[in-house]
Amino acid sequence: MTHVLRSMRLYLANRYFVLGVPFFIFAVVVVLSVAILAIIGTMQGFPLSEEVRESTRNNFGVLFSAPGFLVSVGVYAATRNFALALALGVTRRNFWAGTALGFVLTSAVTATTAVVGLGLEYLTNHWFIGVHVFDVHMFGNGDVTLLFVGLFVTAMACLAGGALFGTLFRAYGTVRTVMWGAAIGVAALALLALAATNEARVLAWQDAWGEWLSVSVVAAVAAAFLAGSYAAVRRATV
Amino acid sequence: MTAGISVIGLTKTYGDHTVLDDLHLTFEAGKIHGLLGANGTGKTTLMSLMSRHTFPTRGSVLLDDREFGEDPRQAQRLCFIRENQLYNDAFKVRDVLRIAPTFYPTWDAATTTRLVDRFRLPPATVVKKLSRGQRSALAIVLALGSRADFTFLDEPYLGLDPGARETFYEELIRSYGAQPRTIIMSTHLVDEAAPLLEEVVVLNQGRVALQAPLDEAESLGLTINGSAVALDGWLRDHTSHQELTRRTLGPTATVTTLGPLTEAARQAAETARLRVSPTSLQGLVAALGNSNHEAA
Incomplete structure (x- = not known):
């Protein structure tokens, strides 16, 4: 376990980068969302209409703002940190386990930050202006559990996806990584096609599970990415 | 082992x-x-x-x-x-x-x-x-x-x-x-x-050209200069010295060799009016790099 924790500490070496940035990203989403509504308010007059305020429940900012950063964290971990870990006498298996634990921490901090944001959103009566950032439809309109778990698995999928492609690059080089990427893309399209041809069944699941269906799919993707990176890291080289 | x-x-x-x-x-x-x-x-x-x-x-x-x-x-x-x-x-x-x-x-x-x-x-x-x-x-x-x-x-x-x-x-x-x-x-x-x-x-x-303790490696490289004919004769008589590199200028030649210099070999070089001097380790490594020598 000690060896695994060392790799996790390597992942956490710059804590601001892997734990602090999600906070700033969400802060920027709040500021931008408030700014956009302030501009609308300037044009239409304050207070904002119920219709405008409710329309912000479709705000996707929280979901779409962090993935780019999180994917890059995963890629850096699987390439740069991997190289340094091997240089410092770490085995591939322990590196993977320690880094995966680090991903869990980043995801937990990201999800917790969103939950705290939701609390602040309620305390400030939706950021003083009526804008919805965390209290949105896709996360159950204030469902704390759905918000936490939804963002946790999304962050894990992004980190693990970045790590998967970083590890594939280390194991197989550029050309074969692109081929793997294409294969994964084709597999994803095949699954979508399968879902489309079974629309009635998917809609029945959607009715039964609600937003948790999407959460489960993202969780399965994250697990598949983690398993793929574990398989690839055994062949990865510097 | x-x-x-x-x-x-x-x-x-x-x-x-x-x-x-x-x-x-x-x-x-x-x-x-x-x-x-x-x-x-x-x-x-x-x-x-x-x-x-x-x-x-x-x-x-x-x-x-x-x-x-x-x-x-x-x-x-x-x-x-x-x-x-x-x-x-x-x-x-x-x-x-x-x-x-x-x-x-x-x-x-x-x-x-x-x-x-x-x-x-x-x-x-x-x-x-x-x-x-x-x-x-x-x-x-x-x-x-x-x-x-x-x-x-x-x-x-x-x-x-x-x-x-x-x-x-x-x-x-x-x-x-x-x-x-x-x-x-x-x-x-x-x-x-x-x-x-x-x-x-x-x-x-991609092959091992030499592995030796430092002092031995430093004594193995020689630079021999003199008449090309005499040099070739000396090299024929002293097969433990492997020629690594050769520079020729008219009738004279300079070769870098790998091999221990015995007293008999040194005297034979002197008789043949060949100048023998030690090659630095750097020179020996460079000469090995320019040759096809492989360690036995």
């Missing part, structure tokens, strides 16, 4: 290109080994294979007679900071210096602090912003600080000014003196580093 690192039939190919070809070597434990040879002869690849940064096409590497695979206790006996070591772009020098000691129970904090001070490494600077010399200095700090049983130094002086190189040599001796361990250092500054080395391995075109 001698304890240390044993390289058994190691071959590494990339496509059609063979970088290392059926290498058999032993790096005895507790010595400083020089890994020498021209660019592209496979020095870094050999160190990568010995530290499992990459995998061999064929053959194996033993640490103290054991394959180490994914054994974390064996892995933490190794430290190999590459000449072009990758660091996370977000890491500052202080991040690396804070995290590295956690990987080695043997970490030498006093040496680290002293080296950071002597190399004037800026702790708050992002590693990717460091100069070439500062990156080398950081690699030296990590390698010597680790006190790993098997420490690899890959051209550790790159970008270092003469003063900093002197600091490195001094600290290497100090650290090694405090805790003797197996250090394998690749270098092109052969004569400058030679006083530190106990054994040398010279690679040429």
